[in-house]
Amino acid sequence: MVRAPGAGVPARLPTLSAMQSYLDLMRHILDHGVDKADRTGTGTRSVFGYQMRFDLQAGFPLVTTKKVHLKSVIHELLWFLKGSSNISYLNDHGVTIWDEWRVPYRLDREAVLIDPRPQVVPAPYAGTYQTDHLQLDEEGVRLAQLWTRLMQACHDPADPGYPDLGARGITVHPVWHDPARFIQDARTLPHWFYKQKDWPNFVLDLSYYGAAQYGPDTTVWLRKDEVEFYACQAHPTALQVTAPDGTTTVHLGRDTVAQVLSGLPGDFQGYAFQVVSIDAQLLRLNLIPHGELGPVYGVQWREWPDPREGTPIDQIARVIDQIKRNPDSRRLIVSAWNPSEVDGMALPPCHTMFQFYVAGGRLSCQLYMRSTDVFLGAPFNIASYSLLTMMVAQVCGLQPGEFILTMGDAHLYANHFEQVKLQLSRPPHPLPTMWIDPSVQDIGDFTFDSFKLLDYKAHPAIKAPIAV
Numbered sequence: 001m002v003r004a005p006g007a008g009v010p011a012r013l014p015t016l017s018a019m020q021s022y023l024d025l026m027r028h029i030l031d032h033g034v035d036k037a038d039r040t041g042t043g044t045r046s047v048f049g050y051q052m053r054f055d056l057q058a059g060f061p062l063v064t065t066k067k068v069h070l071k072s073v074i075h076e077l078l079w080f081l082k083g084s085s086n087i088s089y090l091n092d093h094g095v096t097i098w099d100e101w102r103v104p105y106r107l108d109r110e111a112v113l114i115d116p117r118p119q120v121v122p123a124p125y126a127g128t129y130q131t132d133h134l135q136l137d138e139e140g141v142r143l144a145q146l147w148t149r150l151m152q153a154c155h156d157p158a159d160p161g162y163p164d165l166g167a168r169g170i171t172v173h174p175v176w177h178d179p180a181r182f183i184q185d186a187r188t189l190p191h192w193f194y195k196q197k198d199w200p201n202f203v204l205d206l207s208y209y210g211a212a213q214y215g216p217d218t219t220v221w222l223r224k225d226e227v228e229f230y231a232c233q234a235h236p237t238a239l240q241v242t243a244p245d246g247t248t249t250v251h252l253g254r255d256t257v258a259q260v261l262s263g264l265p266g267d268f269q270g271y272a273f274q275v276v277s278i279d280a281q282l283l284r285l286n287l288i289p290h291g292e293l294g295p296v297y298g299v300q301w302r303e304w305p306d307p308r309e310g311t312p313i314d315q316i317a318r319v320i321d322q323i324k325r326n327p328d329s330r331r332l333i334v335s336a337w338n339p340s341e342v343d344g345m346a347l348p349p350c351h352t353m354f355q356f357y358v359a360g361g362r363l364s365c366q367l368y369m370r371s372t373d374v375f376l377g378a379p380f381n382i383a384s385y386s387l388l389t390m391m392v393a394q395v396c397g398l399q400p401g402e403f404i405l406t407m408g409d410a411h412l413y414a415n416h417f418e419q420v421k422l423q424l425s426r427p428p429h430p431l432p433t434m435w436i437d438p439s440v441q442d443i444g445d446f447t448f449d450s451f452k453l454l455d456y457k458a459h460p461a462i463k464a465p466i467a468v
Contacts (some may be wrong), residue, residue: 019064019428021052022382026374026420029412036411040467046411054386056400059431060453061386063379065423067458072097073383074448081316081443083302087291093448097380100468101346103294105194107226109285111250116210116282117218123171125155131179139196143183146204150214151177170206173215190287191221203227210282220287230284244270250283293346300336300349319356320443323396327358337370351381356392362401363393372407375416375423376464381405387434387451394436395443419464432456 033045054061062068075095082089087098129151131144153161154172176182186192186204195202202221204214207230211218241264242248264271303312315334322329333356336349354367367385372378386403393400412420437450 019061019431021054022063022378023065023424023428025050025052025378025410026412027424029374029410030417030420033412035414038411038413038467040413042467043414044411045414045417046409048409049407050410051404051406052382054382054403054405056386056390056403060383060434061403062383062432062453062456062458064429064431064456064458065426066379067461068379068383069461070383070453070456071095071448073380074387074451076380077384077388078446078448080298080301081446083298085293085296085299086289087293091291098293098346100466101293102193103288103292103344103346105191105223105288106344107229107285109288111283112286113250113281114209114284118210118212120169120171120213121173121215123155123174123177123213125151125172125177127177129156134180134183136183140183142199143186144179146186147176147179147182150204154214169212171213173213173218176215185216189216189219189221190290191223193290194223194288195221198223207231208282208284208287226285240274242272242274294344295338295341296345296347297336297349297351300338300341301334304335304338305341316443320392320396323356323358323363323392323398332356332358350377351385354385356389357401358398359401361399363389363396363398364401364404365389365392366404366406368406368408369410370408372410373467374410374412375420376413376466378405378410390434390436391443391446394438395441413464413467415467416464419462423459423462426459429457429459430455 028050029045029047033047035043035045038044062070071093072095075090075093076097079089085103090096090098129148131148134140134144136144149161151172152159153165154170155166156162157166159166176185189204191202201224203224205220205222205227206212206214206218207227208220208222209218240248240250301316302314304315306313319332319334322332333353335353337352342348350371350373351367351369354365357364357366365385365388367381369381372381382403382405385405386400389403390400433454435452435454437446440446440450
């Protein structure tokens, strides 16, 4: 139901049935689900094939048996609609629900030419190697131990590691002579996220920039096999490809070159190719930007790659145009499941595709989810796609109809069972109402302030661990 604040009683009073159907699903899984192993190692109880329907004229279907963080729901949806692949927008707005995921760390990243950073700042050191005076968390203690080993190997001739570092002229930049500064900077270096997830296999590396001094501008976290890869590429050759628009890329390795060529137009018209030898510059794999998730939901919604035309497909703009011009079409579909790119995503899409349907001046939406975390994820998904349906309806001059959620593997994680039982003990409250600024008529013009949730009464939030 969409109404302005204080605009009076809605045509239909909010009902409890929508939230009861969600509670019934959780009870059904507990009572009749099958216990299964899963990717995360946590274990689930699941059913296959389940559907819930929510009448958007009867209230906004936001779970009331536990409080849902609507701020995260709205910002995530706006982030999807921006077509972004990086969590920076979410973090800038205090949303952390994607923080545990990143694009997979792989060695088939795009190769680039970079300038070496051989400059060395004089860095004699006569201090101690102690860090006991610092108050540190467990992670900080590990970094402090690394600082001690690094400083001794670079500056103490009696250290067993000195022949490999200090004796070869490798030093530590003066700003890192302070262990507190080192610990602070180490957490901001490229690929720190991956170091945290796989501590033994990531090392503090100088070879990426061809440097001879450890410091904040010359050091990155690299996986050991990537370090070894660079060690074998003293004077590599590569294929330089210049596109018709003048942009140049450099590609290393026979398999990568073959993949690049197969993605270009068959006659290569307008492209120039040159085999180059790398001397003055370094050929490296692109550093993975902080917070990068790969071509996830928003990228597929707004920039689905089209190899035929060479320009991406904006599925959101296209489906809105189709709704306006041909509302009876049975092709009002947006897909997030792109088989050619799914392996490069931090998390393959759980909500894989959705379809719109227009009847009687109302817009409905059906979402198919291949996998649904019913306790943590489903309340977000229900609210997010209900809101999306209302937004698209508004910009298309329609009223919201139904949101239908169809699930493949609908599951409860084994470490959520007690939380689910607590939630099932709570009676649902009447549904709230979502007000949307009626002046917004373009899908790209919505902001967080375009929405107001009215009359939301909910039981306290229930915390539970997320399975990654």
